[in-house]
Structure formats: structure tokens, C-alpha cells
Amino acid sequence: MKPNGHPQKIAAITGVYGYLPDYVLTNAELARMVDTSDAWITERTGIKERRILKGEGLGTSHMGAEAVRGLLARTGTRPSEVDLLICATTTPDLVFPSTANLISDMVGIGPVGSFDVQAACSGFIYALSIATQFIATGTCRKVVVVGADKMSAIIDYTDRATCVIFGDGAGAVLVEPSPNGEGILDTIIRSDGAGMIHLHQKAGGSRLPPTAETVAKRLHYVHQEGAAVYKFAIAKMAEVSQEIMSRNNLRADMIHWLVPHQANRRIIESTAERMGLPMDRVMVTIQKYGNTTAATIPLCLWDYESCLKPGDRMILAAFGGGFTWGAAYLTWAYDGAERTAAH
Ligand code: UT7
Numbered sequence: 001m002k003p004n005g006h007p008q009k010i011a012a013i014t015g016v017y018g019y020l021p022d023y024v025l026t027n028a029e030l031a032r033m034v035d036t037s038d039a040w041i042t043e044r045t046g047i048k049e050r051r052i053l054k055g056e057g058l059g060t061s062h063m064g065a066e067a068v069r070g071l072l073a074r075t076g077t078r079p080s081e082v083d084l085l086i087c088a089t090t091t092p093d094l095v096f097p098s099t100a101n102l103i104s105d106m107v108g109i110g111p112v113g114s115f116d117v118q119a120a121c122s123g124f125i126y127a128l129s130i131a132t133q134f135i136a137t138g139t140c141r142k143v144v145v146v147g148a149d150k151m152s153a154i155i156d157y158t159d160r161a162t163c164v165i166f167g168d169g170a171g172a173v174l175v176e177p178s179p180n181g182e183g184i185l186d187t188i189i190r191s192d193g194a195g196m197i198h199l200h201q202k203a204g205g206s207r208l209p210p211t212a213e214t215v216a217k218r219l220h221y222v223h224q225e226g227a228a229v230y231k232f233a234i235a236k237m238a239e240v241s242q243e244i245m246s247r248n249n250l251r252a253d254m255i256h257w258l259v260p261h262q263a264n265r266r267i268i269e270s271t272a273e274r275m276g277l278p279m280d281r282v283m284v285t286i287q288k289y290g291n292t293t294a295a296t297i298p299l300c301l302w303d304y305e306s307c308l309k310p311g312d313r314m315i316l317a318a319f320g321g322g323f324t325w326g327a328a329y330l331t332w333a334y335d336g337a338e339r340t341a342a343h
Helices: 027-033 038-045 060-075 099-107 120-136 193-198 212-216 226-247 265-275 293-303 336-341
Strands: 011-019 023-026 049-052 084-088 113-117 143-150 168-177 184-191 199-201 222-224 257-260 313-320 324-331
Touching: 011 060, 011 120, 011 184, 011 293, 023 027, 027 038, 038 265, 049 168, 060 099, 060 143, 060 168, 084 099, 084 120, 099 113, 099 143, 113 120, 120 143, 120 168, 120 184, 120 293, 120 313, 120 324, 143 293, 168 293, 184 226, 193 199, 193 226, 226 265, 226 313, 226 324, 257 265, 257 293, 265 313, 293 313
Parallel strands: 084 113, 084 143, 257 313
Antiparallel strands: 011 168, 023 049, 143 168, 184 324, 199 222, 313 324
């Protein structure tokens, strides 16, 4: 119940769409760029290829706008009906204005509110959690949530430990009041800024604005201490998933799908194992797209949409820079096979 005594509405995901750039960067091509091999990347990460956005002047908004255009067409939604657009991204087109502002303009949404959420790889869960509140309170009826990242813009392609895992992509979902009682039933978001030392971009912000020196020292790229991040990711993804299961009285056999952030196949497998879930109930797209940061979870929903049935119980879970982490528990609201057959 809201403080004023009115019942809160359940928010539901009522549509999903994904966009992936055409260019495929394979492990073989990476092995020609840095000292690595298809065998190492496959064994240590599960990734075979990732997509890269090519084209001068194209930023994250290009991919986000493509995903939102597809989403609106697929759900029969006019841009003028959208009440709010939230974009989770770590690679905004510009420091300001927000990428959400740019996407709204490109798609013809507005003038309604739009803003970015910065929570690195957990960004989509943060943004979904925010969208849920706007629906629950009755403030909005149609919220578009985008997860989009052009990671290739901030990856150092001489750093073999980092460059092999990331890729570019965008996914978008429509969040509306539930048509049938199914929907987003719980969310958890967490952060610990002390994790910054292990995963961040050193220059380009107000602490260290860009200079010729910061560029020469390669400080505008992702600095990732992979092994340290891996350790936290394994612990926190499982912990937050178990917490959301426990506070919603969910046993492993009641969960139809785990939708994990795709950073490393070994992190995904370990999370599933600790939750007691077999891998055939875990969405995995990492082999095709790598780690697309805020886009991994909506891209999983997009890839698996045709398998999803109304009432399917799902746990979404992510971990990323910040550190940030989070989880969502939802029941799927529509027949994914019917939707994909119709398009
Ligand atoms: O998206 C959210 C945040 N990010 C993550 O969750 C990523 C978490 N971390 C990881 O997924 C893994 O740590 C990586 C895939 C990034 C790295 O894998 P790792 O097994 O942790 O490797 P490492 O950095 O501990 O390095 C182990 C060895 C080192 O060689 P020595 O010192 O043992 O001789 C590295 O130099 O593997 C070497 N290495 C590589 N060898 C071939 C590191 N990267 C590569 C590479 N190819 N690409």
C-alpha cells in the first residue's frame, strides 16, 4: 500500500527488443591484435565473438534508439504515449546531455522526462527498479528502460586481460501496469564505492579532466583488475540472488529462469550452482555478444523471448563497477512465442 492508502500497481515488462551492430569481432581477430588465443578466451570466459559498432560519429544513442524504435513497433506503442525513458549506460555519447535525452529526441519521444543511470554492469537492474516505482505509484503508465553500451569506445585493445571480454549492444524493455497480475515483484540494489580501485576509468571526469598527458598515458580506458573483480562478482551475484529468493520464499525448483549479467561464463555457472539451478534454466548469450555492460540482461530477454511463458518466474542478477550489484524477481507477463510469431 502507498502511504495514502491506495494500492500500488504491479509493474510488468510488456515488450523487449534488442540491437546489435553488424561487425563481428572474433577471438581469431583478437588473437591477431594481442597475445591471446581462441582457446584461452573460450576456456576462461566462454566468449567466442562480440559485436562492435563501427561508423564515424555513432555513439551509444545510435544503438539505444534502434532498440527503442524496434520496441515501440513491436508493442504497437506510439512515441507520444511514452511517459518516461531511462537509459542505463557507462558509455554515454557525451558527458552531458544524457544519452536518454538524445535517444528520446531521435525516436520522437517527449517532451517527457528522460535521464541516464550510471551503475555500470548493474545499470539495467537499477533502471528497472526505478521504472517499477514510477509505475507502482501511478505516476507513469509507459516507461521505456534501455540498457546500452558502446564498450569499444573505452576499451584498450592492447590490454589483453580486458579487451577480450567486452562488446557493444543495446536492449530495451517497455514497463507498464501489469495486464494480468504478473510482473516485477521485488528488486534489490546495492553498492560499495570502495570497489572503485578494482574497476574504473581514471581520466575524463572532473577529478582528472582530459589532457594530452592523460591520453598519452592511456587513462581514458577501462582499468580492470580482473581477478579481484571476479572474486567479488562470484560472491555478490550469488548472495543477492539467494537473498531475493529467500525473502520471496522461492526454492530453486520454482524458478524457471536465471537471467544473469554476462561478464564471464564461469561467474554465471558459479551463480547458478550456488542457487541450485541447472544450466538449462539459465540464459546465456555471452558466447555471441561478450559483456555488453548494461545491455546484457535485456539482450538475454530478447534472445530468449520466444521461450517465455506468462507466469514464468525469473531472477535477474548483476554485478559491476562501483562496485554495484542487484537482483530482481519477476513473473513474465506475456506469451513470448505468440509475440515472436506475430513479428
Ligand atoms: O562486467 C562486470 C565486471 N567484470 C567482470 O565481472 C570480469 C571479472 N573477471 C574476469 O572475468 C576474469 O578475471 C578475466 C576474464 C578478465 C581474466 O581472467 P583470469 O582467469 O582472472 O585471468 P588473470 O587476469 O588472473 O590472469 C591469469 C593469467 C595471467 O598470466 P600469468 O601472469 O599467470 O602468466 C595473465 O597474463 O592469464 C593471462 N591472461 C591471458 N592470457 C591469454 C590474461 N588475459 C589473457 C588473455 N589471453 N586474453
